[in-house]
Amino acid sequence: MFSGFVRCADCGEKLYYCTTNYFEKRQDHFVCSNYRSNTGSCSAHFIRAVVLEEGVLKHLQLVAFCISNYEDAFRKALGAKRDAEARKEMSGKRRTLQKSENRIAELDRLFKRIYEDMVAGRLSEARFQMLSDDYEKEQTQLRERIAVLTKEISEQEDQADNVDRFIRTVKKYLCLTELTPVILNDLVKAVYVHAPDKSSGHRVQDVDISYNYIGILPASLLNDLINGTAA
Numbered sequence: 001m002f003s004g005f006v007r008c009a010d011c012g013e014k015l016y017y018c019t020t021n022y023f024e025k026r027q028d029h030f031v032c033s034n035y036r037s038n039t040g041s042c043s044a045h046f047i048r049a050v051v052l053e054e055g056v057l058k059h060l061q062l063v064a065f066c067i068s069n070y071e072d073a074f075r076k077a078l079g080a081k082r083d084a085e086a087r088k089e090m091s092g093k094r095r096t097l098q099k100s101e102n103r104i105a106e107l108d109r110l111f112k113r114i115y116e117d118m119v120a121g122r123l124s125e126a127r128f129q130m131l132s133d134d135y136e137k138e139q140t141q142l143r144e145r146i147a148v149l150t151k152e153i154s155e156q157e158d159q160a161d162n163v164d165r166f167i168r169t170v171k172k173y174l175c176l177t178e179l180t181p182v183i184l185n186d187l188v189k190a191v192y193v194h195a196p197d198k199s200s201g202h203r204v205q206d207v208d209i210s211y212n213y214i215g216i217l218p219a220s221l222l223n224d225l226i227n228g229t230a231a
Contacts, residue, residue, distance in 0.1 A: 001181050002052060002191065008032040009192040009208060011042045017049070026050050030193065047193050047205060055207055056191060057179045062222050063211075067170050070225045077225060078163055078214065090156050097149045100142045107135045162213035169212070187211055
Protein backbone atom coordinates (compact mmCIF):
# COMPACT_ATOMS: atom_id res chain seq x y z
CA MET A 1 0.00 0.00 0.00
CA PHE A 2 2.86 2.39 0.80
CA SER A 3 4.97 1.56 -2.24
CA GLY A 4 5.99 4.81 -3.94
CA PHE A 5 5.01 6.91 -0.91
CA VAL A 6 7.84 6.18 1.49
CA ARG A 7 11.10 8.11 1.25
CA CYS A 8 14.26 8.50 3.29
CA ALA A 9 14.21 11.71 5.35
CA ASP A 10 17.98 12.15 4.88
CA CYS A 11 18.75 11.38 1.23
CA GLY A 12 15.24 11.64 -0.26
CA GLU A 13 15.45 8.28 -2.03
CA LYS A 14 12.62 5.75 -1.98
CA LEU A 15 12.35 3.06 0.65
CA TYR A 16 11.87 -0.34 -0.93
CA TYR A 17 9.34 -2.84 0.35
CA CYS A 18 10.89 -6.13 1.45
CA THR A 19 8.95 -9.32 2.07
CA THR A 20 9.66 -13.05 2.06
CA ASN A 21 7.83 -16.33 2.51
CA TYR A 22 10.35 -17.38 5.15
CA PHE A 23 9.17 -14.87 7.78
CA GLU A 24 5.88 -13.78 9.30
CA LYS A 25 3.90 -11.01 7.60
CA ARG A 26 4.59 -8.66 10.51
CA GLN A 27 8.28 -8.74 9.58
CA ASP A 28 7.69 -7.16 6.16
CA HIS A 29 9.56 -3.88 6.09
CA PHE A 30 10.83 -0.89 4.13
CA VAL A 31 14.54 -0.06 3.79
CA CYS A 32 16.34 2.88 2.18
CA SER A 33 17.48 2.11 -1.37
CA ASN A 34 20.76 3.95 -0.80
CA TYR A 35 21.55 1.68 2.12
CA ARG A 36 20.42 -1.48 0.40
CA SER A 37 22.57 -0.80 -2.65
CA ASN A 38 25.66 -0.65 -0.39
CA THR A 39 26.71 2.78 -1.64
CA GLY A 40 27.51 3.88 1.89
CA SER A 41 25.68 7.16 1.32
CA CYS A 42 22.93 6.51 3.86
CA SER A 43 22.34 4.61 7.09
CA ALA A 44 19.88 1.79 7.65
CA HIS A 45 16.56 3.59 7.41
CA PHE A 46 14.51 0.52 8.25
CA ILE A 47 10.90 0.40 9.41
CA ARG A 48 8.44 -2.47 9.64
CA ALA A 49 5.39 -2.08 7.39
CA VAL A 50 2.94 -2.77 10.22
CA VAL A 51 4.55 -0.09 12.40
CA LEU A 52 4.44 2.42 9.54
CA GLU A 53 0.79 1.70 8.82
CA GLU A 54 -0.19 2.02 12.49
CA GLY A 55 1.70 5.29 12.86
CA VAL A 56 0.25 6.88 9.73
CA LEU A 57 -3.28 5.76 10.67
CA LYS A 58 -2.96 7.31 14.14
CA HIS A 59 -1.73 10.59 12.67
CA LEU A 60 -4.59 10.66 10.16
CA GLN A 61 -7.06 9.99 12.96
CA LEU A 62 -5.53 12.85 14.96
CA VAL A 63 -5.87 15.18 11.97
CA ALA A 64 -9.49 14.12 11.46
CA PHE A 65 -10.25 14.64 15.16
CA CYS A 66 -8.78 18.16 15.12
CA ILE A 67 -10.70 19.17 12.01
CA SER A 68 -13.92 17.66 13.37
CA ASN A 69 -13.64 19.41 16.75
CA TYR A 70 -11.35 22.39 16.22
CA GLU A 71 -11.76 23.36 12.57
CA ASP A 72 -11.51 27.13 13.08
CA ALA A 73 -8.46 26.80 15.31
CA PHE A 74 -6.92 24.34 12.85
CA ARG A 75 -7.44 26.73 9.96
CA LYS A 76 -6.05 29.65 11.96
CA ALA A 77 -3.02 27.72 13.25
CA LEU A 78 -2.18 26.36 9.83
CA GLY A 79 -2.65 29.79 8.28
CA ALA A 80 -0.36 31.37 10.87
CA LYS A 81 2.26 28.72 10.25
CA ARG A 82 2.07 29.24 6.50
CA ASP A 83 2.01 33.04 6.72
CA ALA A 84 5.10 33.22 8.89
CA GLU A 85 7.02 31.00 6.48
CA ALA A 86 5.65 32.34 3.21
CA ARG A 87 5.36 36.10 3.67
CA LYS A 88 9.10 36.76 3.50
CA GLU A 89 9.61 34.21 0.74
CA MET A 90 6.77 35.67 -1.34
CA SER A 91 8.17 39.18 -1.02
CA GLY A 92 11.60 38.00 -2.17
CA LYS A 93 10.16 36.20 -5.16
CA ARG A 94 8.18 39.24 -6.23
CA ARG A 95 11.30 41.42 -6.03
CA THR A 96 13.26 38.90 -8.09
CA LEU A 97 10.44 38.71 -10.61
CA GLN A 98 10.36 42.51 -11.00
CA LYS A 99 14.14 42.69 -11.40
CA SER A 100 14.04 39.97 -14.06
CA GLU A 101 11.31 41.77 -16.00
CA ASN A 102 13.21 45.07 -15.77
CA ARG A 103 16.38 43.40 -17.00
CA ILE A 104 14.59 41.96 -20.04
CA ALA A 105 13.36 45.44 -20.95
CA GLU A 106 16.89 46.80 -20.46
CA LEU A 107 18.33 44.10 -22.73
CA ASP A 108 15.82 45.06 -25.43
CA ARG A 109 17.09 48.66 -25.24
CA LEU A 110 20.72 47.52 -25.32
CA PHE A 111 20.07 45.33 -28.35
CA LYS A 112 18.48 48.26 -30.19
CA ARG A 113 21.45 50.47 -29.29
CA ILE A 114 24.13 48.06 -30.52
CA TYR A 115 22.15 47.49 -33.72
CA GLU A 116 22.10 51.23 -34.37
CA ASP A 117 25.84 51.39 -33.59
CA MET A 118 26.54 48.61 -36.10
CA VAL A 119 24.48 50.31 -38.80
CA ALA A 120 26.29 53.60 -38.13
CA GLY A 121 29.66 51.86 -38.33
CA ARG A 122 30.53 52.43 -34.67
CA LEU A 123 30.42 48.68 -33.94
CA SER A 124 31.77 45.82 -36.03
CA GLU A 125 29.40 43.11 -37.23
CA ALA A 126 31.40 40.46 -35.32
CA ARG A 127 31.15 42.43 -32.09
CA PHE A 128 27.46 43.03 -32.67
CA GLN A 129 26.87 39.29 -33.17
CA MET A 130 28.74 38.39 -30.00
CA LEU A 131 26.84 40.93 -27.89
CA SER A 132 23.46 40.07 -29.40
CA ASP A 133 24.08 36.35 -28.73
CA ASP A 134 24.92 37.16 -25.09
CA TYR A 135 21.81 39.34 -24.71
CA GLU A 136 19.57 36.71 -26.28
CA LYS A 137 20.98 33.96 -24.03
CA GLU A 138 20.44 36.08 -20.93
CA GLN A 139 16.89 36.93 -21.97
CA THR A 140 16.09 33.25 -22.48
CA GLN A 141 17.37 32.43 -18.99
CA LEU A 142 15.41 35.32 -17.51
CA ARG A 143 12.18 34.24 -19.22
CA GLU A 144 12.62 30.72 -17.84
CA ARG A 145 13.18 32.14 -14.36
CA ILE A 146 10.12 34.38 -14.69
CA ALA A 147 7.97 31.40 -15.69
CA VAL A 148 9.10 29.46 -12.62
CA LEU A 149 8.63 32.41 -10.26
CA THR A 150 5.19 33.22 -11.66
CA LYS A 151 4.07 29.64 -11.10
CA GLU A 152 5.46 29.53 -7.55
CA ILE A 153 3.85 32.85 -6.62
CA SER A 154 0.51 31.69 -8.02
CA GLU A 155 0.72 28.46 -6.02
CA GLN A 156 1.50 30.36 -2.80
CA GLU A 157 -1.38 32.75 -3.41
CA ASP A 158 -3.63 29.71 -3.69
CA GLN A 159 -2.51 28.45 -0.28
CA ALA A 160 -5.74 29.46 1.46
CA ASP A 161 -7.68 27.51 -1.16
CA ASN A 162 -5.37 24.55 -0.56
CA VAL A 163 -6.19 24.54 3.15
CA ASP A 164 -9.89 24.50 2.29
CA ARG A 165 -9.34 21.61 -0.15
CA PHE A 166 -7.47 19.65 2.49
CA ILE A 167 -10.17 20.18 5.11
CA ARG A 168 -12.90 19.12 2.67
CA THR A 169 -10.97 15.96 1.82
CA VAL A 170 -10.35 15.03 5.46
CA LYS A 171 -14.04 15.48 6.25
CA LYS A 172 -14.75 12.47 4.05
CA TYR A 173 -12.84 10.33 6.56
CA LEU A 174 -13.84 11.65 9.97
CA CYS A 175 -14.73 8.14 11.17
CA LEU A 176 -11.47 6.62 9.96
CA THR A 177 -10.81 3.15 11.42
CA GLU A 178 -8.50 1.61 8.85
CA LEU A 179 -6.10 2.74 6.16
CA THR A 180 -6.72 1.88 2.50
CA PRO A 181 -4.85 2.74 -0.71
CA VAL A 182 -7.69 5.06 -1.74
CA ILE A 183 -7.50 7.04 1.52
CA LEU A 184 -3.72 7.17 1.36
CA ASN A 185 -3.77 8.52 -2.21
CA ASP A 186 -6.47 11.03 -1.33
CA LEU A 187 -4.67 12.53 1.65
CA VAL A 188 -0.95 11.79 1.56
CA LYS A 189 1.75 13.00 -0.82
CA ALA A 190 4.76 11.29 0.80
CA VAL A 191 5.98 9.71 4.03
CA TYR A 192 9.53 10.50 5.19
CA VAL A 193 11.24 8.00 7.48
CA HIS A 194 14.13 9.15 9.67
CA ALA A 195 17.00 6.99 10.86
CA PRO A 196 16.26 5.34 14.23
CA ASP A 197 17.72 6.90 17.39
CA LYS A 198 18.89 4.45 20.07
CA SER A 199 20.71 6.94 22.31
CA SER A 200 18.07 6.60 25.04
CA GLY A 201 18.43 2.83 25.13
CA HIS A 202 15.18 2.44 23.20
CA ARG A 203 14.64 2.48 19.45
CA VAL A 204 12.91 5.78 18.60
CA GLN A 205 12.10 6.63 15.01
CA ASP A 206 10.50 9.80 13.65
CA VAL A 207 8.19 9.75 10.64
CA ASP A 208 7.01 12.89 8.84
CA ILE A 209 3.83 12.81 6.75
CA SER A 210 3.58 15.26 3.87
CA TYR A 211 -0.10 15.78 3.08
CA ASN A 212 -1.61 16.77 -0.23
CA TYR A 213 -2.14 20.55 -0.49
CA ILE A 214 -0.48 21.51 2.83
CA GLY A 215 2.76 19.56 3.23
CA ILE A 216 4.11 18.27 6.55
CA LEU A 217 1.78 18.67 9.52
CA PRO A 218 3.62 18.09 12.84
CA ALA A 219 1.83 16.11 15.55
CA SER A 220 2.97 18.80 18.01
CA LEU A 221 0.79 21.37 16.21
CA LEU A 222 -2.23 19.06 16.42
CA ASN A 223 -1.64 18.37 20.11
CA ASP A 224 -1.37 22.11 20.77
CA LEU A 225 -4.77 22.56 19.10
CA ILE A 226 -6.31 19.96 21.37
CA ASN A 227 -4.68 21.50 24.44
CA GLY A 228 -5.70 25.00 23.38
CA THR A 229 -2.13 26.30 23.12
CA ALA A 230 -1.79 26.63 19.34
CA ALA A 231 -0.92 30.11 18.01
